[in-house]
Amino acid sequence: MTAKDPKADLWEFARARWENEPACSFADLASLLNITKQGVGKRARKEGWQKKNNGPDLTSKAHAAADARMAGAQASRGEGARGASGEAAGVDAMPNPGPVDVSEPPPDRLPAATVSEIASVTARADVISRHRTEANAARAILYKSIKTNDEGLAKKVKANVEALAKLQEMERKAWGIESGDEKPTVVVERRG
Numbered sequence: 001m002t003a004k005d006p007k008a009d010l011w012e013f014a015r016a017r018w019e020n021e022p023a024c025s026f027a028d029l030a031s032l033l034n035i036t037k038q039g040v041g042k043r044a045r046k047e048g049w050q051k052k053n054n055g056p057d058l059t060s061k062a063h064a065a066a067d068a069r070m071a072g073a074q075a076s077r078g079e080g081a082r083g084a085s086g087e088a089a090g091v092d093a094m095p096n097p098g099p100v101d102v103s104e105p106p107p108d109r110l111p112a113a114t115v116s117e118i119a120s121v122t123a124r125a126d127v128i129s130r131h132r133t134e135a136n137a138a139r140a141i142l143y144k145s146i147k148t149n150d151e152g153l154a155k156k157v158k159a160n161v162e163a164l165a166k167l168q169e170m171e172r173k174a175w176g177i178e179s180g181d182e183k184p185t186v187v188v189e190r191r192g
Contacts (some may be wrong), residue, residue, distance in 0.1 A: 020120040022175055060176050062124030069129055127175050131168050
């Protein structure tokens with residue numbers, strides 16, 4: 001009977017973390033496993049590790065988590081989607097809880113792949129929630145420029161919104177988060 005590798009569970013966690021987290025690197029895992037990043041890379045090549053950062057299942061779960069977070073925040077404030085004042089919520093209205101810390105191995109009760117998927121979904125939900133908050137903040141400033149008829153503020157809003165849109169687009173690509181506006185497929189059926 002062969003002895004089980006004492007680090008087998010840690011390696012399972014490391015692999016799941018690397019495959020599911022876009023920002024996780026071999027260097028991150030090397031410090032967790034207390035080995036060199038070349039050692040991590042060697043094992044990854046041997047076992048055929050592959051990044052899974054843009055799965056549609058993860059994205060849909062992340063959108064659902066962000067929706068639930070937003071609904072919970074609004075319910076706790078006793079507001080509808082547009083807030084108590086009828087205007088879009090500002091930056092402070094929906095605080096971002098921050099990234100999930102997955103630097104330590106998971107508890108024994110959950111497999112590492114499950115913990116890593118949860119962390120990956122939560123991290124993506126954080127990005128989606130922040131994007132929604134930023135959009136609401138930009139909308140609030142735009143409404144202010146319209147109410148005050150301030151042309152200078154309107155120009156600043158335009159420049160800031162364009163920069164924010166580019167930043168969010170880059171971040172969605174980096175995290176593998178689809179924007180939800182995929183092009184529809186058209187099927188033409190020809191009959192006799």
